Amino acid sequence: MTKITLSTIAKKANISVASVSRVLKKPHLTSPQTQLRVYQAIEALNMDTSKNFNPYQPIHNSKKILIIDNQLFSKSLINIGLEQVLKEEQYQLFYLQFPYNKKSDIHHIIRYVAQNAFDGIIIINDAPYLKTLFSYKSTLPPIVLVNHFSLDFVCVHFDHLFIGYQMTQYLIDNHHNQIAILLNDDKTMNSVLLQQGYKQALLRANITIEPRYIIQGCFTYQHARSAIKKLINGTKTPTAVICADNFSLNYLHENHFKDQHHRSPNCMVLGTLHQANESKAKLTKPLTISYFSASKELKYNELDSLCKICKPLFKMGKQSATLLCDIIKGTIKPIKHCTIINAESMFY
Secondary structure, eight states: OBOOOHHHHHHHHTSOHHHHHHHHHOGGGSOHHHHHHHHHHHHHHTBOOTTSSOOOOOOOOOOEEEEEEOBSSOSOHHHHHHHHHHHHTTOEEEEEOOOOOSGGGHHHHHHHHHHHTOSEEEEESOOTTHHHHHTTGGGSSOEEEESSOOSSSEEEEEOHHHHHHHHHHHHHHTTOOOEEEEOSOTTSHHHHHHHHHHHHHHHHTTOOOOGGGEEOSOOSHHHHHHHHHHHHHSSSOOSEEEEOOGGGOBGGGGGGGTTOSOOSTTHHHHHHHHHHHHTGGGOSSOOEEEEEESOSSOOSSGGGGSEEEEOOHHHHHHHHHHHHHHHHHTSSOOOSOEEEEOOEEEOO
16 A cells, blocks of 8 residues: 555645545545545545544534444344334434445445444444454444454344354254254355354264265355255255354345345245255155244244244344444443344244
8 A cells, every 4th residue: 555645635636735634634624525535536546544534533412323234134123123222312323235345445434424423333244344444443433233243343243153053952962963054155254153163063072074064155045945955865864954044144145146036034944945845755854954033933834843043133233222322322431342142042
C-alpha cells in the first residue's frame, strides 16, 4: 500500500487538504458530496486509510441502529428478536445488505455510517469484509455480531464445536459408528467448528474417521440427494447422517441455489430424507438423520420424526440487541467477549 498523505488525496479529489481532513476526522461536519469525492480518490489511489480516521466518539445520540444483514434466508427469527428489543428502546432501524467485492469497498460502509451517525451496528452472519472492517473498528460505533463466532468483535454465537460433538456423541451412544456429515462450506468458521466437534467425538470413541463420510459443499436439496445416493450406493453405508447448519449461510452463497425449487433452511435435510426414503430397499435399517431447526415446536410434517437440534434464533436476536444497547448506554464495556447461546436438543 502507498503511504497515504492528505495532499495526495486532495489533489486526486480536486478539493482542499482541509476538506479531506474534515472527511476523515470530522465526517459529521462534511457533505455527502465531499465525502464521496474523498472516498473515490482513496479507492483510485488504492490507499489504506485505517490509521487516518479519528477514534469514534459517542456524541451523536441519533437513536439509529444499522443492521447489516448477510443472511441467505432473510427475515429470520433473528431479525424478529433484535427488532423487538431495539423498538422497545425506541431506536430507528436501517437495514443494509453490503455487496463486497474488493477491500476498498469497505469505504462505502464507513461513509454510510458517517453520514447517518449511527449509534451502533449489528451484523448478522459471517461476511468476507469482516477482516477488513476490523481495521476500522475504532473509528466506528459499537459493533455486535450475531450468528457468527469472531475473536475480533463482540458476538452472540452458537457453539458449533460443542454441538457437533454433542450430536455425534448422541449417535454413538445409540450404537452408530458409521456417521456421515453434510457440510455446506469448509471455508466458514461454523462449518469448520461443527466438523471439529464431529471428529473429536469419533476420536474419543476410538472410531476411525472415514473421509468419504465427510461431504463438503452441500448447500441445496439436490446436493444432499446426490451425496446420500452416493453414500448408500457405496461400500460401508453410513447408518446416521448429520446435516449442517444452513441458517449460518450468507447471501454470497446465493449462486449455489440458482434454479433450485427447494430454497429454505430445511432444503438439505429434506433432500437427505427423500433420498434415504427412495433408497430404503438398499438399507438394512432406516438412516438416522440429525438436523438444525429454528424452533423446538413440532412442524407436523415428515421432519418431526428426525433428530433435531433447536437453534434459538429469536433468543440470539434479542441477546445481540440487548448487548448492543448495554454497550451504547455504557453499562458494560465494549471489550472482546462472546455470548454463547446454548442449543436445545430434541432427540427421538
